[in-house]
Amino acid sequence: xxxxxxxxxxxxxxxxxxxxxxxxxxxxxxxxxxxxxxxxxxxxxxxxxxxxxxxxxxxxxxxxxxxxxxxxxxxxxxxxxxxxxxxxxxxxxxxxxxxxxxxxxxxxxxxxxxxxxxxxxxxxxxxxxxxxxxxxxxxxxxxxxxxxxxxxxxxxxxxxxxxxxxxxxxxxxxxxxxxxxxxxxxxxxxxxxxxxxxxxxxxxxxxxxxxxxxxxxxxxxxxxxxxxxxxxxxxxxxxxxxxxxxxxxxxxxxxxxxxxxxxxxxxxxxxxxxxxxxxxxxxxxxxxxxxxxxxxxxxxxxxxxxxxxxxxxxxxxxxxxxxxxxxxxxxxxxxxxxxxxxxxxxxxxxxxxxxxxxxxxxxxxxxxxxxxxxxxxxxxxxxxxxxxxxxxxxxxxxxxxxxxxxxxxxxxxxxxxxxxxxxxxxxxxxxxxxxxxxxxxxxxxxxxxxxxxxxxxxxxxxxxxxxxxxxxxxxxxxxxxxxxxxxxxxxxxxxxxxxxxxxxxxxxxxxxxxx
Ligand code: NAP
Numbered sequence: 001x002x003x004x005x006x007x008x009x010x011x012x013x014x015x016x017x018x019x020x021x022x023x024x025x026x027x028x029x030x031x032x033x034x035x036x037x038x039x040x041x042x043x044x045x046x047x048x049x050x051x052x053x054x055x056x057x058x059x060x061x062x063x064x065x066x067x068x069x070x071x072x073x074x075x076x077x078x079x080x081x082x083x084x085x086x087x088x089x090x091x092x093x094x095x096x097x098x099x100x101x102x103x104x105x106x107x108x109x110x111x112x113x114x115x116x117x118x119x120x121x122x123x124x125x126x127x128x129x130x131x132x133x134x135x136x137x138x139x140x141x142x143x144x145x146x147x148x149x150x151x152x153x154x155x156x157x158x159x160x161x162x163x164x165x166x167x168x169x170x171x172x173x174x175x176x177x178x179x180x181x182x183x184x185x186x187x188x189x190x191x192x193x194x195x196x197x198x199x200x201x202x203x204x205x206x207x208x209x210x211x212x213x214x215x216x217x218x219x220x221x222x223x224x225x226x227x228x229x230x231x232x233x234x235x236x237x238x239x240x241x242x243x244x245x246x247x248x249x250x251x252x253x254x255x256x257x258x259x260x261x262x263x264x265x266x267x268x269x270x271x272x273x274x275x276x277x278x279x280x281x282x283x284x285x286x287x288x289x290x291x292x293x294x295x296x297x298x299x300x301x302x303x304x305x306x307x308x309x310x311x312x313x314x315x316x317x318x319x320x321x322x323x324x325x326x327x328x329x330x331x332x333x334x335x336x337x338x339x340x341x342x343x344x345x346x347x348x349x350x351x352x353x354x355x356x357x358x359x360x361x362x363x364x365x366x367x368x369x370x371x372x373x374x375x376x377x378x379x380x381x382x383x384x385x386x387x388x389x390x391x392x393x394x395x396x397x398x399x400x401x402x403x404x405x406x407x408x409x410x411x412x413x414x415x416x417x418x419x420x421x422x423x424x425x426x427x428x429x430x431x432x433x434x435x436x437x438x439x440x441x442x443x444x445x446x447x448x449x450x451x452x453x454x455x456x457x458x459x460x461x462x463x464x465x466x467x468x469x470x471x472x473x474x475x476x477x478x479x480x481x482x483x484x485x486x487x488x489x490x491x492x493x494x495x496x497x498x499x500x501x502x503x504x505x506x507x508x509x510x511x512x513x514x515x
Contacts, residue, residue, distance in 0.1 A: 004034045005192045007213055008199055009045035011206040016040065016214055021185050026092040026337040026378035027327050035188050037214035045210060046180065046222040049151045053178030053207025058147055061123055065174050066116025068203055073109040075201045076194060083162060086190045092337030092378060094328040097291045105166040111473040112170035115492050127501055130511050142511050145499035147176035150226030152498060155216060157232040158184035158339050159294040161191045167473065167489060168230050173208065175498035180210045186340045188213045220244045223252045228497060232257040238484055255497055256484035259400040261424035263301040264468060265417050267434030267443065272311035275459040280433040281312060283457065284406060285319035287469050288382045289335045293404035297428050297469040301396060303417040306410040309388065313408055316384055317362035325381045326370030333370050337378040338403055344378040350401035351383060357393040358385035358407050380404060390420055397423035414443065422450045426481020431455040431468040452479035
């Protein structure tokens with residue numbers, strides 16, 4: 001039987017007492033490890049994190065906590081090869097895709113370490129300026145932000161076992177809030193190993209970082225009013241979480257990152273062969289294949305003027321035809337596997353649904369997989385679908401297929417494309433391709449209310465832009481409506497979630513003491 005990965009709670013490594021759930025290699029089908037959370041004393045684990053971990057973190061300044069983040073980053077960097085090996089085995093990723101997760105995590109930690117260092121010896125944050133209350137200039141209101149005196153529970157998705165932990169833990173720990181992470185079971189190994197390396201390095205005070213692997217049963221029940229909960233995953237699980245008593249009755253603050261029908265828009269006038277046209281084509285093909293399309297930010301809908309529909313279909317298909325799919329251990333492979341058989345089944349089912357309303361423009365499955373058994377492995381080739389019936393093909397705007405699948409949509413004009421982008425009912429990101437600065441700016445603003453991020457690509461940033469789907473810690477991550485309504489990252493703004501805001505009404509002398 002494979003190794004049972006222990007949980008780290010109340011400052012100790014504790015194996016579950018059940019048989020555990022197996023984690024697999026999605027290419028070979030081999031069992032790799034097991035996780036189990038049966039029998040854990042969750043009330044004691046949460047109390048230890050909240051009381052011991054929280055108190056120790058809050059005793060430090062932002063600058064000192066930033067130093068801890070920098071040291072965590074160094075430890076992760078030192079073990080990077082091990083993480084690449086685990087990701088290859090458990091997530092079926094090629095090196096470039098592992099980098100998005102592992103190096104993305106280390107980069108994000110480094111950014112928060114830098115931003116935190118600039119806060120220096122502060123132990124709370126001033127929020128805006130003092131405002132006079134009343135006629136005389138002696139009594140004022142000053143808003144402050146102080147670290148919440150609870151813990152942060154992270155329930156994470158399977159597609160980012162590394163980045164998904166650290167993009168949340170960096171602002172939480174910097175804020176002085178202890179972390180309990182429950183990774184998605186399918187890919188929990190990498191998260192568990194990173195936590196183990198950080199624990200072994202003795203960087204964080206006891207209780208600052210805990211991990212529960214396996215079932216989420218009983219976790220939400222432990223949450224108390226000053227705790228916060230950050231969830232990333234499907235809209236269905238998100239709906240259960242919103243209804244949970246911890247959120248509905250105890251007002252636990254919750255951040256939800258759910259699914260999203262992100263789009264890419266080509267502005268009218270970008271003729272085939274123009275730079276804007278080529279930039280869109282390149283980005284669509286890239287987004288469909290990076291991490292086998294298992295990115296919450298991936299382009300799902302490509303909204304283009306009807307007169308270039310055929311040309312875009314041809315150009316994207318030509319790029320996809322060069323994508324070799326299969327076993328990431330083979331150096332010629334550019335795209336690895338989906339993470340699990342369950343994901344493969346979900347992608348195939350979603351694809352079948354979309355095909356009822358869209359034509360197949362490129363079917364990568366016609367090429368043989370490299371070093372991978374089509375039956376046994378979870379490799380799925382990229383498929384580009386398309387429709388000229390933008391309004392009637394409602395599934396295209398409703399169904400998130402979490403794999404290497406996108407749909408090209410022919411639009412009448414720009415207002416039509418904008419309306420279709422909004423039919424995603426709130427998305428994480430839209431990207432816009434064109435060459436006229438004024439039109440690009442107006443389009444970006446028109447998309448801003450329904451998207452967390454608008455990524456504008458014009459020829460001047462052709463070589464410099466950070467990519468439609470790359471989540472940069474400098475920018476907000478999250479989107480309204482269907483995307484979950486959450487807000488993460490965006491520099492030090494991310495700290496707001498882990499702080500409580502209060503107004504201090506006092507005289508000038510007292511406020512002067514606050515600095
Ligand atoms: P999921 O089934 O909702 O699982 C997400 C997490 O919730 C996992 O850790 C899962 O644990 C846990 N979970 C399952 N049932 C639960 C319950 N009743 N109560 C509490 N926790 C529960 O989602 P998924 O299918 O793994 O993830 C794919 C989805 O995530 C996609 O829709 C994608 O768009 C979205 N996503 C969004 C973002 C973003 O930033 N917006 C990022 C990545 C992914 P187990 O694994 O043990 O079941």
